[in-house]
Amino acid sequence: MANLKMLLVLLSLLLFLLIPVSSQPNQIFYAGFKGLDSSNMTLDGVAEIEPSGVLKLTNDSSKVMGHAFYPTALQFKNSSDGKAFSFSSSFALAIVPEFPKLGGHGLAFTIATSKDLKALPSQYLGLLNSSSIGNFSNHLFAVEFDTAQDFEFVDINDNHVGIDINSLVSNASAPAGFYAGDHDSDKQNLTLKSGQPILVWVDYDSAQSVVNVTISASSTKPRRSLLSFPVDLSPILRDSMYVGFSASTGLLASSHYILGWSFKINGPATPLDLSSLPQLPGPKRKHTSLIIGVSVSGAVLALFAVLLGFYMYRRYKNADVIEAWELEIGPHRYSYQELKKATKGFKDKELLGQGGFGSVYKGTLPNSNTQVAVKRISHDSKQGLREFVSEIASIGRLRHRNLVQLLGWCRRRGDLLLVYDFMANGSLDKYLFDEPEIILSWEQRFKVVKDVASALLYLHEGYEQVVIHRDVKASNVLLDGELNGRLGDFGLARLYEHGANPSTTRVVGTLGYLAPEVPRTGKATPSSDVFAFGALLLEVACGLRPLDPKAMPEDLVLVDCVWNKYKQGRILDVVDPRLNGAFNEREVLMVLKLGLLCSNGSPTARPSMRQVVRFLEGEVGVPDELRRQGETDSQEGFDEFLHLLDSSSFHQMSRSTYGGTSPSFTDTSLFTPTAKGETM
Incomplete structure (x- = not known):
């Protein structure tokens, strides 16, 4: 009987060693995920376990997300005093972008109240959605590995690690890397989207109330952490929480992988060895359906070769040619x-x-x-x-x-x-000019101009370079299915480094939106975009084009017409009569005055887009008294530009750039290729 008992113990121990996962109420260990099912791991979205044992959270499809959670909720708090337990996790990740150097979007280690996250892909990483960002009721803790810089969430770059609590605006973040020693100079950078395995350690010390995040390209844990953030997670974590991973793609896609995972509450996680974890799948192989039988006669083979050569010639002739820069x-x-x-x-x-x-x-x-x-x-x-x-x-x-x-x-x-x-509602101009079939309410118009202002602020200040659009106008503002405004058409955009001076270019743009200094200096700046935005503000409020050659001479230039009414104390006379007086007078006055302020002939008198956004959000008020600076310069610049054109320069396009049916008055000579030798 004793031998039988001993045999049963040995069999139990053997089975325990053969099973790739050992889990207790406070511990998880996966040295690869091969052979697991829903009782070991809950997957949703596009997440799947590949035959090699690699957990693949997303593939190279656009705008998808994938989740992988341990199926059972774990106890994260002491029920007696409500204090969160310490925990430790280690996992190996790899991110393989569809296009080299272009990641999208990233993955996150996640502790959440539910496995069913009501979330969105792209910049939301499959964790939250646009309405849940920042809500304390989320009770969400995450460590993000982000490969796309998002202005909306104040990302530091497109290759960073961040600690997120109830939001995707990281409480702490740092460029991806590790410390080979104890000093700042010992930091070595890592590229998250390199496709190489990266080992991660996430440790929360309840006694010290601090979260430490460490990463490395080897199995050895560096002594100094990449991120150390003091925080008491007791108010964030509930008694029972689910732990796992989330990832998403956007317009650009990456395959996000987890190779192994270890987790423990109140103790160090079991170490992982990169060399013992499953390997990433190799690159996709290209197959050919052409099989040549070696037993055919010489004559048939020759005929076949001729026909094949002709076919390949035709196929090559019609093929898409891909050059290195592409x-x-x-x-x-x-x-x-x-x-x-x-x-x-x-x-x-x-x-x-x-x-x-x-x-x-x-x-x-x-x-x-x-x-x-x-x-x-x-x-x-x-x-x-x-x-x-x-x-x-x-x-x-x-x-x-x-x-x-x-x-x-x-x-x-x-x-x-x-x-x-696809923008279901087409371009803004078809709702403003001539006889539109649908009249936008003031609330809808005001929302659109705030949307465009937010986009321009991102272009001027939020991107890694300064982006000058150079063609801000109503026909380049598109409306989605919910009538949100989106700025499009970047064919004339110019980029330069923050702090640098823009170079001289050929004059491009659209009359009525073109700042008066641009024809003289040949330089487009953020201020010239602000001028064009001022014209957009006026046309949205007035329902008129900024420049109308069919109008009376005094009404030819919209900004002059509005300015004259402002000086007469009758500025509300210019409001679009199709609104039938149904508008917020305070907001309309602010938009009209801001339009005049942005359309000032002097670039230095115009506000920045950051100031414009603050005006539109009501954080500061537009000055009560406006002074028009550079009025003579503006007229001279306008006359200087017009003398280059004859009457035929004002032509009607049958349709606008995207979706509108109203004419757009554009100088076609402006849209010329960049001058030779000019930097793109």
């Missing part, structure tokens, strides 16, 4: 055939709009049924390849809720195509 700019490169099919062969009935840069078509991507807008730059357009690349390189890396998101692009011989999110 591999670096991202985001997603579509095939020409895919976009042709999406737009039903670029049929006229799919045409959304037409302008100086070509035509925009509505399309439905065949594989995902996603509705998109495809901008096809016409063969005779003066927006050449450099401008096309400028739009890809600039907007492809910009991420803000009030920018039209670029999904991808295509270049095939002379065809240049850009693919955007």
Whole structure:
């Protein structure tokens, strides 16, 4: 009997050693995830366990998320005094971007009240949504490994580690790296999206009330942590919480992997050894369906070879040509055939709009049924390849809720195509001018101008470089299904480093929105964008174009008309009569006066976009008395510019750049390729 008992004990111990996971109420250990099911790990979204035993949270699809949680809630607090327990976790992660150097968006180690997170992908990392950000009721603790810089959440860069409590605005963050020694100079950088395994340690000391996060490219834990944040997690954590991982992709995608995971409450997590964890899958192999039988006769083989050569010649002739520079700019490169099919062969009935840069078509991507807008730059357009690349390189890396998101692009011989999110309500100008079918309420208009102001503030101050749009106007403001305003069309955008002076360029833009100093100096600046935004404010409030050659001479320039009414004390006379008096008078007065302030002839007298946003949010008031500086300079600049044009320069486009039906008065000579030798 004693031998039988001993045998049973040995069998139990053997089974314990063979099972890859050992879990107790306070401990988790996975040296790989092979063979696990829902009783070991709860997966949702696109998360899956690959045959190799690697946990894959997301794939290279756009705008998806994946979650992986330990299925049982763990006890995180002492029920007697409500004090949070100490805990320790170690895990190995790897992030493989779809395009080199372009991550999207990141993953997070997560402690949450539920496994079913009501969350969004992209910048929300699958943790929260736009309405739950910052709510104390979230009871969420996360450590993010973020590979996309988001202005909305004040990210420090596109390669950082952050500690998040109830929000995605990190309480503490640092560029990814580790300390080989104890001094600041000993820090060595790590690239999260390198595709290489990175080992992470997250430790919470309840007695000291501090969270430490440490990362390394080896299995040895550095002595100094990357992040150390003093915080008592007792108010954040509930008695029972779920622990796991979350990841998401945006317009750009990455595959996010967890190779192994260890977790323990009130003690150090079991160490992981990178060499013993499952390896990442290799790159996808390309297969060919061509199989040549070696037993065919020589004559048949020769005939087949001729036919094959002809076929390959035709295929090569019609193939998309990919040059070296195209591999670096991202985001997603579509095939020409895919976009042709999406737009039903670029049929006229799919045409959304037409302008100086070509035509925009509505399309439905065949594989995902996603509705998109495809901008096809016409063969005779003066927006050449450099401008096309400028739009890809600039907007492809910009991420803000009030920018039209670029999904991808295509270049095939002379065809240049850009693919955007479909904006269901088209461009703003069709709701303002002539006889619009739908009249936007004042509340809707005010929301749109605040959205555009937020986008411009991001371009001027929130991105890693200063981005000057150079073509802010109503036809380039798009409205989504909820009538949120989004700024689009970056074909004329210019980028330069913060603190540097913008270089001289050829004059580009649209009359009525063009700051008077630009034709003289050849320099576009954030202040010239502010001038154009001022024109936009006035046209939104008045329902009139900033420059109307059909109007009486005194009303030709909208800013002059509004200024004259302001001096007469009758500024409300210019408000769009189609509002029928249904507007907030305080807000309308503020928008009109701010429009005049932004449209000042003197660049130094104009506010910055940060000040503009503060005005629109009501944080500060617009001055009661306005003084128009540079009035003579403004008129001289305008006359200087007009003498270059004849009456034919004012032409009506059959449709606006994207979705509108109202005419846009544009100087076509302005849209010329960048001067030779000029820096993009």
